[in-house]
Amino acid sequence: MLRANAVSMNPNHQALREKMVRTQLRARGILDPRVLQAMEEVPRHAFVPDPQVPHAYEDRPLVIDCQQTISQPYMVAVMTELLQLQPADRVLEIGTGSGYQAAVLASLVEQVYTLERFPELSGPALNRLSSLGYVNIEFAQGDGWHGWLEQAPFDAILVACSTPRIPAPLVEQLRPGRRMVIPIGPEGGEQQLVCLTREPDGSTREEILMSVRFVPLLRGIP
Numbered sequence: 001m002l003r004a005n006a007v008s009m010n011p012n013h014q015a016l017r018e019k020m021v022r023t024q025l026r027a028r029g030i031l032d033p034r035v036l037q038a039m040e041e042v043p044r045h046a047f048v049p050d051p052q053v054p055h056a057y058e059d060r061p062l063v064i065d066c067q068q069t070i071s072q073p074y075m076v077a078v079m080t081e082l083l084q085l086q087p088a089d090r091v092l093e094i095g096t097g098s099g100y101q102a103a104v105l106a107s108l109v110e111q112v113y114t115l116e117r118f119p120e121l122s123g124p125a126l127n128r129l130s131s132l133g134y135v136n137i138e139f140a141q142g143d144g145w146h147g148w149l150e151q152a153p154f155d156a157i158l159v160a161c162s163t164p165r166i167p168a169p170l171v172e173q174l175r176p177g178r179r180m181v182i183p184i185g186p187e188g189g190e191q192q193l194v195c196l197t198r199e200p201d202g203s204t205r206e207e208i209l210m211s212v213r214f215v216p217l218l219r220g221i222p
């Protein structure tokens, strides 16, 4: 879904992306070839503030506007792979931020719905993604705790901010048999990446994958 453009054609950035995929993702056990290919193609440097461009392919999260962060590439890959995405899927993301994770998802599925609390992030992310040629992402501003009822059910849900407990509306908006990934735990404290599967009978199964550190899901809108 990515059109060729000046940003993604920079040979230096292409080389840095290939290295990122090899050393940060493959070497740590990311296996899904579609996820690896998407992350080799999406121009991460186009999603960070100018002073951060030289660091865009480093093995760490980076600060964006509104004191938020773009997740470490490995974390984006882990969460994306866990969702076991199919090309026809419709996916909900909570926490658009820079739009980078949305771009990776949009490379893999039919339609992405992304919710962001800060209009100062949502607007620029929309402009960035449309100028990069993504046509299959819908944006909304609001408190993602409530999900996006009008577009539910979703084949997968990715929550990019931490919360002390799993938001019930998100479970209800997840298609039975499918998965949600979400960092669970207190703000600034011990958080775990949880993969929740909604079973076909509507019950849920949760698997704890690893310790993580995410910015908090903030309730209400600014």
Ligand code: SAH
Pocket: 066, 068, 069, 070, 071, 094, 095, 096, 097, 098, 099, 100, 101, 102, 115, 116, 117, 118, 121, 142, 143, 144, 145, 160, 161, 215, 216, 217, 218, 219, 220
């Ligand atoms: N996926 C982003 C990283 C997001 S960081 C990227 O690829 O760049 C987490 C984001 O969640 C921040 O942008 C933050 O503003 C947003 N957020 C926090 N609380 C939220 C809420 N209640 N609803 C929607 N977004 C929220």
